[in-house]
Amino acid sequence: MFPHQNIHKHTWTFPDGKTHNQIDHILIDRRWQSSVLDVRSFRGADCDTDHHLVIAKFRERLAVGKQAAQRYDRQRFNLKKLNEPDVREQYQIEITNRFAALENVNDDEDVNRTWENNKENIKTSAKESLGLHKLKQHKPWMDEECLGFLDQR
Numbered sequence: 001m002f003p004h005q006n007i008h009k010h011t012w013t014f015p016d017g018k019t020h021n022q023i024d025h026i027l028i029d030r031r032w033q034s035s036v037l038d039v040r041s042f043r044g045a046d047c048d049t050d051h052h053l054v055i056a057k058f059r060e061r062l063a064v065g066k067q068a069a070q071r072y073d074r075q076r077f078n079l080k081k082l083n084e085p086d087v088r089e090q091y092q093i094e095i096t097n098r099f100a101a102l103e104n105v106n107d108d109e110d111v112n113r114t115w116e117n118n119k120e121n122i123k124t125s126a127k128e129s130l131g132l133h134k135l136k137q138h139k140p141w142m143d144e145e146c147l148g149f150l151d152q153r
Helices: 030-035 066-071 079-083 085-102 111-129 144-152
Strands: 036-042 053-058
Touching (some): 030 036, 079 085, 085 111
């Protein structure tokens, strides 16, 4: 993945000293793949083995942005249900009923309060007729089987 001279690419030397292979690698989750800056082997490290030391340089990203913090408290509605005609009609009826009740409200009311009322009406209508979107639960890449292999090694 990273351009280096051949002597910095191979990680294992056969006892004859002439045959070299690249058999040691760095394993990382795809999410952090862009954080890897460089990977190479160092032949000079004396580790009492026929393998060479493999070193990776990573970019450190520790700060959590405001968008990431806000993303988790947001509700996601199951919008695919809107493709079904009966669910779409039910949602339209709920929205029209809720906004019909809002027409009787004062025009002198605060704009921000009116916006909050509209937003809450849309959210409750969507929650009742569409339901919430369930997120997929992905399996972690480092599971009990991997940990067992590490213990055996």
